Amino acid sequence: MPTLEIDGQQLTVADGTNLIQAAEQLGIEIPHYCYHPGLSVAGNCRMCLVEIEKMPKLQIACNTRAGEGMVVRTQSERVKQVRAGVLEFLLLNHPIDCPICDQAGECKLQDYYMDHDRQPSRMPLAEKLRKGKALDVGRLIMLDQERCILCTRCVRFLDEVTKTRELGIFQRGTQNRIDIFPGQRVDNPYSGNIVDICPVGALTNKEFRFQARVWYLDHTASVCTACATGCNIDVHHRRGQVFRFRPRENEAVNKYWMCDEGRGSFRRLHSERRLLKPMIREGGEWVGAAAEAAQGLLVRALHEVRDRYGAHCIGALVSAQASNEEAYLFARLFREGFAGSRLAGLSWSPAQASRDDFLIDADKNPNTAGLRALGLSPDAPAILRAAEAGELKALVLWRADLAPSQGQEWLDQVAEKLDFVAVIDTDGHATAEIADVLLPIATVVETTGTFTNRTRRVQLARRAFVPPAQALEGWELLSHLGRRAAGWKLYPSAEAVFSELARNTPAFAALDYAAIGVHGAELAA
Ligand code: SF4
Ligand code: SF4
Numbered sequence: 214m215p216t217l218e219i220d221g222q223q224l225t226v227a228d229g230t231n232l233i234q235a236a237e238q239l240g241i242e243i244p245h246y247c248y249h250p251g252l253s254v255a256g257n258c259r260m261c262l263v264e265i266e267k268m269p270k271l272q273i274a275c276n277t278r279a280g281e282g283m284v285v286r287t288q289s290e291r292v293k294q295v296r297a298g299v300l301e302f303l304l305l306n307h308p309i310d311c312p313i314c315d316q317a318g319e320c321k322l323q324d325y326y327m328d329h330d331r332q333p334s335r336m337p338l339a340e341k342l343r344k345g346k347a348l349d350v351g352r353l354i355m356l357d358q359e360r361c362i363l364c365t366r367c368v369r370f371l372d373e374v375t376k377t378r379e380l381g382i383f384q385r386g387t388q389n390r391i392d393i394f395p396g397q398r399v400d401n402p403y404s405g406n407i408v409d410i411c412p413v414g415a416l417t418n419k420e421f422r423f424q425a426r427v428w429y430l431d432h433t434a435s436v437c438t439a440c441a442t443g444c445n446i447d448v449h450h451r452r453g454q455v456f457r458f459r460p461r462e463n464e465a466v467n468k469y470w471m472c473d474e475g476r477g478s479f480r481r482l483h484s485e486r487r488l489l490k491p492m493i494r495e496g497g498e499w500v501g502a503a504a505e506a507a508q509g510l511l512v513r514a515l516h517e518v519r520d521r522y523g524a525h526c527i528g529a530l531v532s533a534q535a536s537n538e539e540a541y542l543f544a545r546l547f548r549e550g551f552a553g554s555r556l557a558g559l560s561w562s563p564a565q566a567s568r569d570d571f572l573i574d575a576d577k578n579p580n581t582a583g584l585r586a587l588g589l590s591p592d593a594p595a596i597l598r599a600a601e602a603g604e605l606k607a608l609v610l611w612r613a614d615l616a617p618s619q620g621q622e623w624l625d626q627v628a629e630k631l632d633f634v635a636v637i638d639t640d641g642h643a644t645a646e647i648a649d650v651l652l653p654i655a656t657v658v659e660t661t662g663t664f665t666n667r668t669r670r671v672q673l674a675r676r677a678f679v680p681p682a683q684a685l686e687g688w689e690l691l692s693h694l695g696r697r698a699a700g701w702k703l704y705p706s707a708e709a710v711f712s713e714l715a716r717n718t719p720a721f722a723a724l725d726y727a728a729i730g731v732h733g734a735e736l737a738a
């Protein structure tokens with residue numbers, strides 16, 4: 214645990230901490246390009262040079278470990294002069310096409326030039342070296358070789374993290390350029406990460422480029438719900454539209470990375486089949502209904518089935534797409550309001566679902582472990598068999614499209630045997646077609662809730678913006694249904710639902726939103 218001094222401030226850091234990390238702990242940014250905490254140290258950009266007392270030459274901070282008694286200066290005249298020199302060198306052949314560069318606003322070349330250089334180029338534009346522009350090098354990736362500063366972050370990511378090695382540095386001297394190896398493309402399942410770590414506009418994402426200027430986007434901390442790993446993400450959005458997901462650092466879950474499948478899952482949020490208002494079926498036709506009327510119809514229909522046939526003729530399935538808060542309230546609604554009904558959690562993934570031994574999990578649900586911890590029976594198949602056998606009269610489905618697992622024919626047959634089907638979801642999917650009542654709810658980015666990942670880590674996804682039209686947040690809708698069916702008081706927030714859940718569920722007892730924080734917390738054994 215060395216104690217050192219940086220810019221006149223003393224601090225003690227863990228053994229092995231480099232000077233960039235040590236300075237960060239004091240809120241001091243040492244500018245850097247090639248260093249990335251998730252990759253090996255390359256030490257090639259020289260942007261991080263600092264002055265260390267008793268050392269005659271400036272040292273690169275990324276490859277210098279904090280030592281006992283070290284005195285470091287990051288702002289001396291010598292350091293400032295060298296930084297300006299390094300920047301001039303890096304910009305020598307740069308095309309300065311910032312106005313049409315998609316990295317503008319999050320480009321370290323722009324930022325550091327403004328902070329540390331600000332001198333006009335001594336190289337006339339016409340004499341600058343020309344290299345490849347807008348090269349299509351992968352499913353998601355466009356490469357601009359002229360903007361590249363040869364930091365090798367992308368190369369090291371592909372060497373060290375995915376080990377797929379599609380990119381390399383070719384040619385010599387000033388002709389050096391990043392390129393794909395012959396016959397290769399950057400199409401591995403984690404390719405999007407190289408765009409995130411490229412400090413300049415050399416690598417851009419085909420799906421995001423030219424869609425929005427980054428300074429117009431708001432950021433909300435969330436969790437990817439495309440599989441059970443629950444990678445931490447930031448949702449970048451504007452006026453109710455999500456533009457991209459980016460990985461958010463969490464050493465215990467995803468480190469700095471996410472997969473392309475999860476990255477692209479934001480597209481599902483903007484479905485053409487989005488449900489925007491409650492619908493009820495009247496004489497075989499769908500008609501729009503007021504929220505009160507549709508909720509009232511659902512509760513009345515279930516009461517009728519219970520009174521006429523018994524509660525065991527009601528099936529209630531909550532999918533592992535639901536948050537802990539939703540699953541808890543759904544279970545409470547059926548346990549209290551319709552005691553004796555058949556309640557289960559549904560966690561279905563396609564048989565050929567992608568998986569690997571890094572992040573991608575074959576379970577494509579974000580909350581399978583949460584449903585289990587909440588005591589929800591995983592026996593949805595038994596309930597579906599009961600529906601098929603005509604033993605059920607009513608079926609209520611929460612975020613559960615049965616078509617992919619059961620098939621359309623099965624749905625049509627079962628629809629014949631049921632008196633009443635309620636679908637509560639974001640989209641008008643195939644299962645919604647057989648419903649008598651459709652209640653629209655918020656997508657994961659429109660509501661606050663927690664998910665329990667495959668290692669039983671509970672993580673918080675915050676609401677980025679309010680749901681559109683008449684869609685309600687899931688916990689809010691369940692709160693209204695509980696009031697109608699069982700006389701509940703309305704819950705004021707998702708956090709209040711979680712507090713109650715934690716009081717009533719031993720595995721969650723030690724948790725609240727503060728304890729979960731931005732990096733999550735594990736369930737008790
Ligand atoms: S493409 Fe980007 S990440 Fe790769 S070497 Fe060039 S600047 Fe670095
Ligand atoms: S590994 Fe899973 S949780 Fe992580 S980004 Fe991919 S789909 Fe999302």
Ligand code: FES
Pocket residue numbers: 244245246247248255256257258259260261262273274275276
């Ligand atoms: S960040 Fe230290 S040399 Fe590049």
